[in-house]
Structures are given as structure tokens and as C-alpha cells.
Amino acid sequence: MSLHLGLDLGGTNIKCAVLERPGEPGALPRVLATASTPTRSEDGADAVLGRVAALGRATAAPLGDVATVGVGLPGHFDAATGTATLLPNLHGDWRGQPVAGPLAAALGRPVALVNDCRALTLAELRLGAGRGVDDLLCIALGTGVGGGVAIGGRLHLGLGHAGELGHQTVDPGGPVCGCGNRGCLDRVAGAEAIARDAGRATVDEVATAARAGDARAIAALERAAELIGTALANAIVVLWPERVVVGGGVAAAGAALLDPLRAVIHRRACVAPTDRIAIVPAALGPHAGATGAALFAAEAGPPAT
Numbered sequence: 001m002s003l004h005l006g007l008d009l010g011g012t013n014i015k016c017a018v019l020e021r022p023g024e025p026g027a028l029p030r031v032l033a034t035a036s037t038p039t040r041s042e043d044g045a046d047a048v049l050g051r052v053a054a055l056g057r058a059t060a061a062p063l064g065d066v067a068t069v070g071v072g073l074p075g076h077f078d079a080a081t082g083t084a085t086l087l088p089n090l091h092g093d094w095r096g097q098p099v100a101g102p103l104a105a106a107l108g109r110p111v112a113l114v115n116d117c118r119a120l121t122l123a124e125l126r127l128g129a130g131r132g133v134d135d136l137l138c139i140a141l142g143t144g145v146g147g148g149v150a151i152g153g154r155l156h157l158g159l160g161h162a163g164e165l166g167h168q169t170v171d172p173g174g175p176v177c178g179c180g181n182r183g184c185l186d187r188v189a190g191a192e193a194i195a196r197d198a199g200r201a202t203v204d205e206v207a208t209a210a211r212a213g214d215a216r217a218i219a220a221l222e223r224a225a226e227l228i229g230t231a232l233a234n235a236i237v238v239l240w241p242e243r244v245v246v247g248g249g250v251a252a253a254g255a256a257l258l259d260p261l262r263a264v265i266h267r268r269a270c271v272a273p274t275d276r277i278a279i280v281p282a283a284l285g286p287h288a289g290a291t292g293a294a295l296f297a298a299e300a301g302p303p304a305t
Contacts, residue, residue, distance in 0.1 A: 003032075005060050005107070006294025007052050008072040008116055008287070011089035011143060014039050014052050016059045017290035018066070021298050028127060029295065034287040035059045041091040048090070049099065053106035069109045070297030072116035072289045073099065074144075076161055079113060088178030089143060112297040116140075118163055119292030120282070121148025122155045124245045126295055128283035133242040137235055138282070139165050141228065141250035141257075144186040149239065155296070166190075168231045189227040191250050194220050207253035221253055222260045229264025236269040236277060247282030254281075 001023055008015040015036045021029045037055050041048050052071065060066050075087035075094075082100025100111040114122075121138035124130040130138065136150040147165025149156045156162050166186035167179050174183030187193065191203040198206040198220035209217035232244060244265075246258065258279065266274045284291060 002067040003064055004294040004298040005056050005066040005069045006290040007056050008289035008293055009052055009074060010039060011074055012039055014055055015287050015290040016055045017287050017294050018060050018063055019291060019294040031291055032063055033059050044092060045094055045097045049102050053103055056107055066109060068297035069107050070112045070114060070293035071103060072114050072119040072293040074116050077113050079160060082113060112300050114293055114296045115161060116289045117146030118148040118155060119289045119296055120247055121150060122295050123284055123288045123292030124282055125150045129245045129280045130243055135241040136243050136245065137241045138245040139232060141248035142191055144190045165231055165235060168234060170227045170231055185227060185231045189224045194224050194250065197223060203250050207256060210256040221256050225257055225260035226264055229261045230268055233265050233268035236265065236272045240272055241277060244277060244279045245282050251281055
């Protein structure tokens with residue numbers, strides 16, 4: 001048995017999970033503890049990283065020493081140097097900001113970095129709605145849109161950051177994205193875009209109004225489903241996955257989003273066997289990213305000394 005710490009640095013909250021990994025072959029890891037704290041990224045990178053480390057120490061301390069530490073970041077990083085390259089949902093300029101080094105020093109263990117949506121994908125693959133399949137697409141619908149891909153039962157990272165479903169162009173004349181492109185799914189089908197289209201303050205209000213029959217809210221979710229479904233159909237015809245997992249806060253809209261989403265995929269992914277590809281909601285809840293970060297580090301193992 002070994003303990004593994006996972007931390008998920010989000011734009012709003014930092015989340016933490018401690019995972020117990022049994023030594024018996026085939027036994028599933030289990031989450032022993034979770035916690036969260038506000039990110040408050042307006043305070044600057046050093047303060048944020050201090051909160052990440054403090055939350056990790058406080059959550060793991062009652063359970064014992066951890067073997068590995070994984071940290072999910074909301075964007076891109078340079079794995080070789082452990083520095084951030086593009087974290088658009090955090091205040092300030094994080095380009096070139098050391099992340100792995102300061103956190104390793106504070107936590108007393110080397111830190112493995114992973115994109116937060118890739119961490120979510122790994123968690124759902126191992127412990128959630130993706131269990132039992134080898135080839136999986138996962139999309140995370142929140143403030144922005146992220147994703148991940150698993151092939152052959154392993155998280156697929158390509159040259160480093162494969163799985164960016166949210167940065168497909170779905171509206172060529174759309175708004176400029178934080179990545180520099182125009183019309184990314186991330187900008188036109190995230191929570192803010194849906195709320196704006198529905199004339200509501202939050203996507204939760206949109207979902208509630210849609211369930212009550214509000215026509216504008218229903219139309220906003222259907223427009224988002226058309227865009228998200230188009231992006232997923234594009235990925236499906238390339239990868240032919242066994243399952244698609246839909247997570248993130250926007251997915252809490254439930255059938256009001258998932259039903260039209262499934263219809264779009266069936267209509268657009270014509271060459272793929274969509275009748276055999278299940279489109280299912282994520283199963284692990286708000287700490288999935290932290291759980292996946294812990295899994296990522298655990299599966300990578302401690303670095304060679």
C-alpha cells in the first residue's frame with residue numbers, strides 16, 4: 001500500500017485528494033481524503049503556490065508520508081523545466097513561472113505536472129465513467145472547455161499536450177481565444193457563453209430555467225450542444241473511441257444538454273459506429289482532477305535517483 005497526493009490548481013478553487021494505492025494486482029486505488037480552498041489568483045503566483053502546498057500538507061499529514069505528488073494545471077507547461085507556459089484562467093502573467101520546483105521544495109517530494117483536464121480523463125478512465133474501456137474521449141465543460149484522450153488504456157499525451165478538445169475551431173468568425181486562435185470551442189461554448197446567450201447570471205441558472213421550460217435557456221443549451229457535439233464528432237471520426245465522458249459544471253445541466261449533444265454526434269459523425277459509442281456523464285465529482293493528478297504521479301512513479 002502507498003499514498004499519493006494530487007492537487008488541482010483551478011481558476012476558482014484549489015482541490016486536493018490523497019489516494020491509497022493497494023499493492024495487490026488488480027485492486028483499485030481509493031480516495032482517502034479530499035479538501036479545497038479558494039485560489040485567489042489575484043494575490044499573485046507565489047501566494048497561490050503557497051496555498052497549493054499548504055493544502056497538500058494539511059490534507060496528507062494525518063494519513064502519513066506520500067510516495068508521489070501530482071499537480072494539475074489549468075493550461076500548458078514545460079515538463080522539462082516545470083514552468084508554466086499558458087494558464088489563461090489565472091490572474092497575472094504565469095509564463096515562465098516555476099511551478100514544479102517551488103512545490104517540490106515545499107512538499108518534500110518531486111512534483112509531476114499534468115494538465116487538469118488530462119488528469120480528469122485519467123481519473124474517469126481508472127475509477128469513474130470510463131472504467132472498463134481502453135479508448136476514451138473525455139470533455140470537461142466549465143468556465144472553459146478542456147479534454148483528454150485515452151488510447152489502449154493509457155492517457156495519450158502525444159508530444160506533451162494532446163487532448164485539447166476545447167481548442168478546435170468551431171466558429172471561424174468567433175471571439176479571440178486565450179490561445180491566440182479565433183472561434184475556439186473554449187470561448188463559444190463555455191459556461192460564460194451559455195449564460196450570456198440565455199440572459200442569465202450563471203450556467204446553473206440556465207439549467208434550472210431550461211428544466212422549467214424557459215425557451216431562451218433551452219435554446220442556449222441547444223446552441224452549446226451543437227457546437228460541442230460538432231467538436232466531439234470531429235474527434236470521434238478520427239479516434240473511434242469506445243466511450244465519451246462529459247464532465248465539468250456545465251454537464252450538470254443533464255438531459256437538457258446531453259440529449260441534444262447525442263443527437264448532434266449521431267448526425268455529424270456519420271462514418272463512425274455512433275450506436276456503439278456511449279455518451280455518458282462523468283462520475284467522480286469535483287475532486288476528479290485532483291484524483292487524476294494523484295493517479296498520474298503514482299503511475300509515473302518516483303523519479304530515479
